[in-house]
Amino acid sequence: MIIDILSWSCLLGGGLLGVVGGIGIHRFPDFYSRQHATGITDTLCAMLILLGLGLQAGMSFATFKLALIFMFLFLTSPTASHALANAAMHGGLKPKLDSATGKDES
Amino acid sequence: MLTAVSLAILITMGLALARALMGPTVYDRIAAINMFGTKTVLLIAVFAFLSGRMDLLDIALVYALINFIGVVAVLKLVIYGDFHSSGKDNTKPVKVD
Amino acid sequence: MKAFSYGVFLFVFWLLLSGHFEPLLLGLGLTSVVLTIFLAKRMNVIDHESYPVHLSSQFPAFFVYISREIVSANIDVAKRIMKFRCKSISPQLIEIPVPQKTDMGRVIYANAITLTPGTVSVELTKDKIIVHALTREAADDLSAGSMAKAIPDQVVEK
Numbered sequence: 001m002i003i004d005i006l007s008w009s010c011l012l013g014g015g016l017l018g019v020v021g022g023i024g025i026h027r028f029p030d031f032y033s034r035q036h037a038t039g040i041t042d043t044l045c046a047m048l049i050l051l052g053l054g055l056q057a058g059m060s061f062a063t064f065k066l067a068l069i070f071m072f073l074f075l076t077s078p079t080a081s082h083a084l085a086n087a088a089m090h091g092g093l094k095p096k097l098d099s100a101t102g103k104d105e106s
Numbered sequence: 107m108l109t110a111v112s113l114a115i116l117i118t119m120g121l122a123l124a125r126a127l128m129g130p131t132v133y134d135r136i137a138a139i140n141m142f143g144t145k146t147v148l149l150i151a152v153f154a155f156l157s158g159r160m161d162l163l164d165i166a167l168v169y170a171l172i173n174f175i176g177v178v179a180v181l182k183l184v185i186y187g188d189f190h191s192s193g194k195d196n197t198k199p200v201k202v203d
Numbered sequence: 204m205k206a207f208s209y210g211v212f213l214f215v216f217w218l219l220l221s222g223h224f225e226p227l228l229l230g231l232g233l234t235s236v237v238l239t240i241f242l243a244k245r246m247n248v249i250d251h252e253s254y255p256v257h258l259s260s261q262f263p264a265f266f267v268y269i270s271r272e273i274v275s276a277n278i279d280v281a282k283r284i285m286k287f288r289c290k291s292i293s294p295q296l297i298e299i300p301v302p303q304k305t306d307m308g309r310v311i312y313a314n315a316i317t318l319t320p321g322t323v324s325v326e327l328t329k330d331k332i333i334v335h336a337l338t339r340e341a342a343d344d345l346s347a348g349s350m351a352k353a354i355p356d357q358v359v360e361k
Contacts (some may be wrong), residue, residue, distance in 0.1 A: 004234060008332060017277065017281060020281045020284055020285060021281075021284075023284060023285075024280075024281075024284040027284060028284075028292070031326075032335045033292060033294050033337055034293065035323045035329075035335070036280055036321055036322075036323065036337045037280070037284060037320075039280070039317070039318075039319075039320035039321075039323070040277055040280055040284075042318045042319060043273050043277060044273055044274060044277035044320075045317075045319060047270075047273070059221065061222045064219050064220075065220070065347075066343065068220075074318070075314075077318075078313075078314040078315075078317035078318045079314065079317075081317050081323055082313065082314070082317050082323070082324055082325075082327075084318075085323050085324070085325045085335065086325060086326055089325050095294060095335060096294060097294050097295065097296060097298060098248050098292075098293035098294055098295060098339070
């Protein structure tokens with residue numbers, strides 16, 4: 001019963017964070033800040049949903065596979081983000097920086 | 107409850123797709139497609155529990171890997187214009203916008 | 204010796220993925236594991252980078268640390284997304300030093316920076332990382348360098 005409640009709250013929190021991230025990629029002004037919104041859906045949203053599903057399944061092969069999916073996402077999503085940001089920087093896309101600091105290092 | 111979660115994931119996928127269609131730069135589109143792929147993995151995992159067919163988890167696993175390789179491959183195609191250059195000798199990227 | 208432990212690891216991986224224990228499937232798994240080990244030996248890729256067992260003692264503490272960082276950073280960024288009406292972000296581009304001695308440590312550091320929402324590592328060189336931070340606070344946190352101390356980093360002699 002407690003595990004049920006825990007898993008449902010994990011799943012709902014994950015779904016909610018996903019939608020928040022989806023709104024984020026439309027609200028933020030430029031590519032680099034949109035990367036951070038993508039980061040939300042790639043990390044905590046995926047973690048919570050997979051954790052919620054794992055709590056549902058209990059100890060089984062399904063849980064192991066979920067853990068494996070989690071591990072792959074954990075390893076590949078920052079690599080893909082870094083590759084994208086690096087490519088954008090080398091492709092000459094300037095980030096919109098906060099005007100208070102005033103210096104543009106790229 | 108699982109239906110609600112899959113609905114939330116579908117909404118996020120819709121938003122990501124909208125960004126991929128609108129995106130001002132090509133990098134925005136690739137980032138949105140990367141996000142779309144991650145959400146697809148989660149959707150497949152949730153759907154496996156929804157329908158009780160645990161074999162679908164294997165497909166989610168493979169999709170997670172293919173998504174990463176696909177994003178990196180598309181990125182390389184966009185930057186260098188081909189798949190065969192190593193990136194070292196061809197340091198001048200194609201100008202994209 | 205390392206190849207043997209790698210083989211055991213691969214075989215347990217096979218068992219957990221397949222979930223079948225018939226002799227035929229066990230035999231097929233064993234064959235593929237032996238083939239993989241043979242090819243990896245020939246290619247000379249079983250070393251401290253592709254199979255980092257020497258970091259495994261530091262990894263659980265790092266995992267706990269990075270999970271806590273991810274949760275707090277996520278809540279912060281989600282709050283900023285939902286703060287309509289006023290300007291809630293102040294994007295920064297900063298340079299931070301990399302204290303790690305090994306390539307592995309540097310890559311783990313850059314990945315950990317990218318993994319926490321609010322900071323994305325844009326460029327990684329030998330002694331510094333260029334980071335795009337969503338807010339001034341995130342940039343200051345990173346410059347303080349508490350994350351750099353938590354990264355598993357251990358020099359191995361060959």
